[in-house]
Ligand SMILES: *[C@@H]1O[C@H](CO)[C@@H](O)[C@H](O)[C@H]1NC(C)=O
Ligand SMILES: *[C@@H]1O[C@H](CO)[C@@H](O)[C@H](O)[C@H]1NC(C)=O
Ligand SMILES: *[C@@H]1O[C@H](CO)[C@@H](O)[C@H](O)[C@H]1NC(C)=O
């Protein structure tokens with residue numbers, strides 16, 4: 001079936017006029033449901049067992065119009081041995097989460113997010129740590145599971161940082177080629193550097209990532225993955241916000257337009273339960289909405305297994321009420 005689909009896609013590519021092949025044509029808005037990534041730190045170190053995001057959140061948010069869920073997971077949970085086979089018991093648990101999100105509404109998309117900062121236990125992918133083949137191995141196995149589901153987007157790596165950008169982009173190209181060889185036709189989310197910074201994208205990794213090619217033909221199915229927070233140091237660790245990021249996002253959109261009219265998703269952004277964030281996050285997401293289709297959409301960080309006391313939580317309270325940040329700044333900009 002997947003093989004047949006791949007052939008069909010190749011034929012479509014050959015006969016479709018340039019540009020008509022399938023830019024992402026649905027505006028997306030939703031939330032990260034964290035838990036299966038607890039706890040990977042920025043060095044790619046991992047400890048624990050992960051936490052299942054409560055599945056009731058998917059019907060809750062989908063009922064309000066959300067149609068995008070980013071579901072992060074730890075590399076070490078999915079393949080306990082680097083480059084080894086997927087742990088089928090863990091995959092079953094992760095997939096239960098994914099299927100709950102997908103079945104919460106027929107228009108829902110899921111980003112399957114490898115949340116490892118381009119690292120495994122401190123070592124950088126393709127740069128002394130995991131080989132490109134080991135990095136590709138987890139994705140070809142996930143392509144076997146999800147490769148024919150067009151509502152699943154592969155977020156091939158969360159927040160690469162402090163690495164050689166040209167070598168990183170070669171690792172990205174390696175994975176793109178590998179998942180297509182495995183028969184996947186999914187949209188792929190390609191991350192830059194500096195923690196997937198939307199701000200540095202146009203000058204740092206963007207100029208290299210725009211040259212990544214897709215064996216399917218064209219580049220419509222290669223979306224860029226960008227993150228941007230609104231606190232004083234763009235870290236997403238403070239409860240107050242100091243910017244609406246409009247300038248940064250305008251610069252990004254110009255870059256996308258000048259480089260083949262490409263598309264990006266703001267897959268992490270967010271703020272605290274404070275009036276500055278109610279204002280600035282709402283302004284940011286209003287801009288994201290206005291910049292569609294170059295900005296396909298957003299997912300806010302974060303709900304899922306986070307307690308409502310977490311500084312950037314948008315987890316609903318136990319009585320079913322949403323946090324004010326969600327009600328004021330996010331819900332109005334859902335698709
Ligand atoms: C595989 O996943 C199951 C379920 O999460 C877990 O109990 C088990 O320890 C995992 N196996 C390895 C080798 O990590
Ligand atoms: C990054 O890697 C490339 C290719 O190996 C190399 O030519 C370049 O010098 C490296 N850049 C830095 C800043 O080390
Ligand atoms: C963001 O803030 C700037 C500067 O205060 C303002 O000019 C702009 O209109 C705001 N953007 C939106 C979308 O509200």
Ligand SMILES: *[C@@H]1O[C@H](CO)[C@@H](O)[C@H](O)[C@H]1NC(C)=O
Pocket residue numbers: 317318319320321
């Ligand atoms: C639900 O709980 C939150 C947090 O404790 C509280 O602020 C809110 O007023 C409650 N809402 C209702 C309708 O009970």
